[in-house]
Amino acid sequence: MSDLPRMDRRQAIKWMMTTTAVLSLPGSQSLGAARTASGYGTDPNLMEVYKPGDFWPLMFTEEQRKTVAALCDVIIPADDKSPSASKLNVHDFINEWISAPYPGQQEDRKTIMDGLGWLHTESKKRFKKTFIDLADEQKHQICDDICFVPKAASAFKKPARFFNTFRDLTMAGFYTTPEGWKDIQYLGNVPLTRFDGPPPEVLAYLKLA
């Protein structure tokens, strides 16, 4: 957040700003974003547990949903520490996100929808199959071309920006679940009677002991 007036969501590593107003809002690029009546409103019940679709209808077609699930699993496959993204229904979170009636999400919707269209065309062009039906190495062949914007060939710059947004959303969906927390060893959100600070092994690791 070095550069507030030009802050971009994907440049802004979010860290806890419990103190003040500075925070990275999704889609903070959008100007003149008026409130919308069809969001969750300014006074939602915070004590309920919600799921995608509770506040606004979801937009993916069944085919898009399957494609998104497949791409989620290319980005976050299962390994010995945690399941794959689709196993945790991350694709349904992405569906909720791109369907939201807010300007930032609407921007991401266009990026994701255009990108899914490109992915379909590219899969057909290269392998005469839809993305879902590709073998893993075929999926990787496409993703390798678009996985990093700075290194993508000029013809792949736009799909690379799609992939970047998609990866951000996949990580957002995955690492906010209990399984994702466990994977990266977030150990908090439990009540304690005392806070002891970092244990000796942490101090030793950081050469603070």
Place this chain on the structure above:
Amino acid sequence: MAFIESSKTKPSYDVIVVGSGAAGGQSAYALTMAGAKVLMLEAGRKYDPIEETPMFSTPKQAPLRAAGAPDKPFGFFDATVDGGWTVPNEPYMVKRSRRGNGWYEATDISLGSTDQNFMWWRARMLGGRTNHWGRIALRMGPHDFKPRKRDGLGIDWPYDYQDLAPYYDKVEALIGVYGTNEGLENTPNSSPGILLPPPKPRAYELLIKKACDRLKIPVIPAHLAILTQLLDHKKVPAMLHADNPQAAKLLSEAMQTRLACLWATPCGRGCAVKANYQSTTVHLPPALASGNLDILTNAMVREVTLDKNGKANGVIYVDKKTREEKRAQARVVVLAASGCESARILLNSKSKPCPHGLANNNGKVGRYLMDTVGSDLSGQIPALEDCPAYNEDGASAMHMYMPWWLYQEQLSHKIDFPRGYHIEIGGGREMPDAHIFSGLEEFTGGSYGKRLKEDARRYYGSFVGFAGRGEMIPNEDSFCEIDPDKKDAYGIPVLRFHFKWSEHEERQAAHMQKTFAGIIEAMGGKVIGKPQLDGKKAIAPGGSIIHEVGTTCIGNDSKTSVLNQYCQAWDVKNLFVTDGGPFVSNADKNPTLTIMANAWRACDYLLAEMKKGNI
């Protein structure tokens, strides 16, 4: 007495308090504990943190994984109700840098690329902004009350630090503040036994301290209004109400319902166990228990009314539920609606003797609007990669911070801006939210698949962030006034804002960026993005730090100020303003603690004047 409907107000009260946040809560507390009959009017709805705080809820249980959205800018679980930089039905007018020189309705809910000259945050709920605030409770120091004497700029307060020091002690004892006394310049000590012990520093905070020691930047325990242990429910009430056993008893009972911090779940959601200060959990319960407080919510005050002698005799408000206009009467009116909202009420209180609004014979109402200078920078610290995991939640907010340290350099003009800033820090193994890995590809080269999962494990917890919070000097170009045309949904004329940073603030923001980059480098880390050395671009938009103060300035001269040193209007003896409006300087210290101390001092004077029959 209790929560009431607008049809149930009594014919008259001793005092009407407009607003229920830090200022309204503190004012109502001081007045009702002393026996005054008070009617509190709150523009928002009733709010109960015990019932409504989503303690321990996880992002997965919320829409958009609880990420911020226009309806809730600080995220789904933020305590704010019907609030933000826009509020339904309550517009305000701003200038826009990318459009013509007219007035435009404020619409931005995001900081990212706003072209508004000012962003006005409000919360329409009982307890106001205290429900979600950052709990940072720093005292202003001796220099901060006499800035003009020190460097010739800005405005001096009509009283000294020493005049407010006893009230800082009282507020800290009442609400509970952790921290230490370090004896640093202009960073006052509390009296012995007042502060609660600070929590132990987190790992990344120790790492920051190690780097800052080399840079000669002090890193000391922060002062936050969070209970690290139970308050002494015998000693504190007896001390605060030595001559009022009934008040001491009520406070003691209320205090015993508060728990100490559970070291989990963010303070910004509010706290159902009352381990941090919110007006709704600390000020209002004993005030209600006194039997001296009526609270009327959804009551939007439009103006203060006068009797034929020019004294205030009550207010006109709109019952937001029925949209009916109502009146309430009292011997004294205290405005505590937030700096700008109180100024709005005064400016809208027009009558034949006061054609430009109440307490505004010298035209100073609305003048000297200030916010805090804000600028941030984050870094990635390789030393923190793959660090052994531990539960680092702590008190949710920072345990350590850096107070301003270059007072002497400023005095000798070795740096090119006159006022200071403190540094707030964050980072580490915080609760992963929807943005926890945004921007990670800068470090991973665009990894995906199993490598991405390894990268996530490696990089999680290795980021730190620095936020500078600096002093703004009041200037003639920053003020609010009534828009001649626009009205809100309740028919009340709205505010429009003029706002301008000066070179003092812009240079300070650039210095923040340089300092933060220096700390990150000293930690062996990598700055995310680039430090913004152009101060105009480094500074956060006016109003975005939500430290709105000024607009009803206090002073010793009725020609140049709105209020005297006790926040009493020069023009109307039984009218007081106790929120951030009276501030004539906005030190780098977050204003909430000072709002409460100043309000308590004003209310003690009010009570004494009432007793004497002067008001």
